[in-house]
Amino acid sequence: MIRRLLILEPEGKVTVRNFPRTRWFAIPLLVLAVWFVGCSRDPESTKRRLLAVGNRYYAQGKYREASIIYRRAIQYDRRFGEAYHRLGLTYLKLNRPQDAVAAFRRAVELQPANVDAYGQLADLYLAAYLADPETRKPLLSELQGLLAQLDQHVPNSAEGHRVRGMVALAQRDYEQAIKELQAAVDKRPDDGRAQVALAEALAAAGRWDEAQQRARAWIKQHPHEPEMYDFLYLNYVLRRQMDQAEAVLREKSANNPKELLYQMQLVRHFWATGQQPQARAHIEALLSRHNDYPEVFEQVANFWTRLRQFDEALRVLDQATKAQPKQARRYQRNKAEVLGLAGRREEALQLVERLLKEDSKDGLVLALRGALRLQQAKPEELDSAIADLEAGVRAVPDNPVIRYNLAEGYRMRRRWDDAIREYQEALRVAPGYVAARHGMARAYLGKQDYGRALAIAEELLRANPDDLLAAAIQVQALLGSNEIDRAAKVLEQFVQRHPEANDLVYGLALVRMREKRFDEAEKLFRRLTEGPQADPRAVLGLAEVQAVQGKMDQALALLQQRIKQEPANVGYRLAYAQGLAQAGKLDDAIREYEAIAASDPKNAVARRQLGVLHARKGALDRAEQWLRQAEQLAPKDTETLLALGMVAQQRRDLAKAKSYYEKVLAIDPDHVIAANNLAYLLAEGSEQLDRALTLAQ
Secondary structure (H helix, E strand, O other): OOOEEEEEOOOOOEEEEEOOOOOHHHOOOOOOOOOOOOOOOOHHHHHHHHHHHHHHHHHOOOHHHHHHHHHHHHHHOOOOHHHHHHHHHHHHHOOOHHHHHHHHHHHHHHOOOOHHHHHHHHHHHHHHHHHOOOOOOHHHHHHHHHHHHHHHHOOOOHHHHHHHHHHHHHOOOHHHHHHHHHHHHHHOOOOHHHHHHHHHHHHHOOOHHHHHHHHHHHHHHOOOOOHHHHHHHHHHHHOOOHHHHHHHHHHHHHHOOOOHHHHHHHHHHHHHOOOHHHHHHHHHHHHHOOOOOOOHHHHHHHHHHHOOOHHHHHHHHHHHHHHOHHHHHHHHHHHHHHHHHOOOHHHHHHHHHHHHHHOOOOHHHHHHHHHHHHHHOOHHHHHHHHHHHHHHHHHOOOOHHHHHHHHHHHHHOOOHHHHHHHHHHHHHHOOOOHHHHHHHHHHHHHOOOHHHHHHHHHHHHHHOOOOHHHHHHHHHHHHHOOOHHHHHHHHHHHHHHOOOOHHHHHHHHHHHHHOOOHHHHHHHHHHHHOOOOOOHHHHHHHHHHHHHOOOHHHHHHHHHHHHHHOOOOHHHHHHHHHHHHHOOOHHHHHHHHHHHHHHOOOOHHHHHHHHHHHHHOOOHHHHHHHHHHHHHHOOOOHHHHHHHHHHHHHOOOHHHHHHHHHHHHHHOOOOHHHHHHHHHHHHHHOOOHHHHHHHHO
16 A cells, blocks of 8 residues: 655645655666576476565565566566566555556456455555546446456455445445445454544544544554554644644654654644744754654755745755765755755756766756756757756656656657657656646647647646646637637636636736737736736737737837836847837838847847848848858747748749758648648649648648
């Protein structure tokens, strides 16, 4: 059974976490010793030997190695049910529930009397159902089928009663749940899962005194098992009985003095209930016992980082480096990440470069450098960031955060399929990784696969109706599908519930523009520009809605005013130059873009637009010069490549034009203009008519 810890967060929410919770930069590289020398050639004895070795690794907490060995045993005998069972348990430890389901399914097929495999599989089905009861009702049918199969081979089993009780509890049939769970406990009194579930059912049925008595009796007999403490803690918190909640955590940590996680749970409780001095005192006491708690520095640094008290986290990591010099590199990696989270990007990069001088092939540090480069999303750094993250994935392939960051890099580069693959890999390792689901939905948006983006967004909203990013994705998918009315209704509902959600207010303004309700759009944009910190997107949106209504002078005046207030905001200057071009003031626009290019030697957008404007004026040589500069800065920018192709086409250099259009389509196969232009050239040359027709479609 996966061990979980209930935590009262600083904002007062209770969350459940699986442990050990390993930070991505702290995952060690694992080396599996080659031990096969001297193995017997007899498959039966070999598979048994492999199973024993896998069990040893499992007992030592080396779950990745154990999974490799169990799979090796299965290669010797595809019907080795015990190996599938052990593999399923290992996948649970690795937080890979989908793989665990497959392993346990095979185990119950091959070992129909394996009661534990049935129970583990049933728990996974039940957890999946509870995560989304509306859409996962078929899982209840699968559970019923599983129970029927268990009853056929092991009638009246304790596990069967426990699972039936859990299903009844999920369906809020508390009396039936109590009946089944009591039967399970009577048959197997030491089953902690059944005991906790029975206490939960009693509490849900309003029999709280009985639930407390049962929980207390269980803790007295089993002081080292955490689940019943957590049951009591959660219920005391829900009842706002904070003294009793704290007492439970003190008892839990006192009965398990070597468990650092329980000590940190008490620290979090202190902090969340306004007892900051007690939290700090407890932290310092734990740090002073770092020989007893080797992971204490990292756990405390994580605690301060979650609270965004970065200076405290950095202090602890510096203390750790001195106290545990053999782990200094690990703590320096952690420090670099905290610096990045604190917005001290340059310091973080300097530290990362020092670490890479010591070991240039450290995949974790390379991945960290890639993540830091992604922070500012500069086009000229994007490919280097992706290369670093790819190296990180090769070094630690099962790290979900590195996979996620790599996916983000691919998404920024518009490599939609690569991004989706990496998001899926991150979710394979960490199915509850919500940010990866957000990212995958956004990649489907970029790919214009609005149906899949919408499906993911709606699943996220079922799990959390206040997920504002999922709501924004849902709206974008609806707009992409041209369901404007439905998008407007969703936005209206969310903006009413969350008037502070600027992203959704901005989205509603965009919808009003699509609906040509310009007055309402203007009001919404103005709402976001009021106050000391105007939303830059809203400023640009307001300028755009004014321009659309023929108020170009007002739009340009607005942008000029913002440029005076924020001269460093390049976005305003680019929009102003674009507005000048739209107004037909090409020479003024060119001067503005030239000023931007002169002040920012790496600004590819200004150079691209200079090329486009010079092409409009017929100055093709000058246009090509600027576009080539833009291409050097952003070699995969499709709009720059498209413009170069169009300049070449104007010059009747058709071979060069084709090559540029091919480059655009290699990066973005759905680019309509490039496809049409290339189709025209191919048809004009009568050389590849079939392909021309395909592109034209």
